[in-house]
Amino acid sequence: MNAADFLKLISEEIAQQSVDSEDFIKFENLNIEDDLEIDYDLFSGIRLDKCEFQGGVYLMSHSIDRIVTFSECKFLKGLTIRDVTIEKGVRIERSIIDSGLNFNSIQASAGIHLIGSSIDFLTITSAVIDEILKVENCNIVEFIEISNSEFHALSISGLKSKSLRHIGNQVKNIFEVKKSIFNEFIVTPYGENLSFVNTLSLEDVTTEDLLVSQITVNEINLKRNRIPGGKIANFENLKLNQFLIDRFINSGFFLLHNITGKRTIDNFDTTFHPNDESSFIITNSYLGNTTFTRCGFENFEKIIINDSDLSSISFIGTQNFNPLKIKTNIDNIVPSNDATERRLLFGQLKKAFQTRGDKVAAAQYYALEMNEYKKSLPNSVNYIQEHFMLFLNKASNSFDRNWLQSIIVTLLFSFILLFLYCCSLLGYDAGVTLFYHNWFRTFEF
Secondary structure, X not given: OOHHHHHHHHHHHHHOOOOOOOOOEEEEXXXXXXXXXXXXXXXXXXXXXXXXXXXXXXXXXXXXXXXXXXXXXXXXXXXXXXXXXXXXXXXXXXXXXXXXXEEEOOEEOOOEEEEOOEEEEEEEEOOEEEEEEEEEOOEEEXXXXXXXXXXXXXXXXXXXXXXXXXXXXXXXXXXXXXXXXXXXXXXXXXXXXXXXXXXXXXXXXXEEEEEEEOOEEEEEEEEOOEEOOOOEEEEEEEEEOEEEEEOOEEOOEEEEXXXXXXXXXXXXXXXXXXXXXXXXXXXXXXXXXXXXXXXXXXXXXXXXXXXXXXXXXXXXXOOOOOOOOEEOOOOOOOOOOOHHHHHHHHHHHHHHHHHHOOHHHHHHHHHHHHHHHHHHOOOOHHHHHHHHHHHHHHHHHOOOOOHHHHHHHHHHHHHHHHHHHHHHHHOHHHHHHHHHHHHHHOOOO
């Protein structure tokens, strides 16, 4: 069947349908031999099952006021939807699209769903989608490129693709990616067009090259993600209210540059409220070779670290985590606060700074580690000696950190011993007089 015969068939079916009917018209097992161009309000309420299009398919300059579905179809030369108003949605499921799927300058008040399909590449340009764009269990061979578009929400799951480039877009609610594999994943502005994302959520995502840069964002959540050996994940120039790293495994290089907390909420649909505290959270993660460069942790009101390995991290031009802000618990994510957990955390930070050669910072975290160790010891007679030794260590030199304190404590004990010695020789009254006239002989004593 050629394209003209196909359009004639659609027109005849629509003519037999009542004007206000909500039913769709179904076509099955059609083979369209040449290019198909539809540039008028014809292609609404259509369902195509197991059809093959040997030429390119172009839907242009019309309104889709009832849902259009392609199921188990094959497009040999691509599908382009351009300059179209979509009122009820487009659904493409279990289809094969060679030569790519393109959405250009569309206005959609309903969702667009791509499910279980194999597509050479996907491009979305200058689109406004007031509901969700959902891509589920698809194999998009070459790349996904989304640019200069607006979404209420964007959901990608079960996807395998060489590249995803999200450039200069606005996502008012959530941009979530789950259970997907990429060679490259990029979220950036486009020239002067800033990217706005309320919540960026990556869960169970494996990527070789990850870049999130200079976007306006309220929350970033990284859950169950993995950076392979030798690969790079880079987050840079971000101000946000929450940065969550949960069950994250870094076998490559994890770079965080100029990450800082903020106390304002951008104008998005958000679950984060102005009264909530900005937070930087690491839990159940192995950070491996992670570098924090010029990060502003002092602007986060809470820093929560739990059950994670930070022993290989490094700081460049970044103020260290403020120990007074560090907590090891967060509601509904990790267990309650625990001195043992804090001791392990401070021990890892001590090791990280020792490896770097920063003895001053290492000594600070060693003192914090020993202080938490003291808190974690049971209050029983079996630990009296341990408690006493830790008390003396803290009182005498603050766990090897304060040599002035050591000198003062040494002098104080020397004065006390000299005083007791004077009293033992002549009794209390005469001993006090003897000490008063000879206290400067403490060093000789």
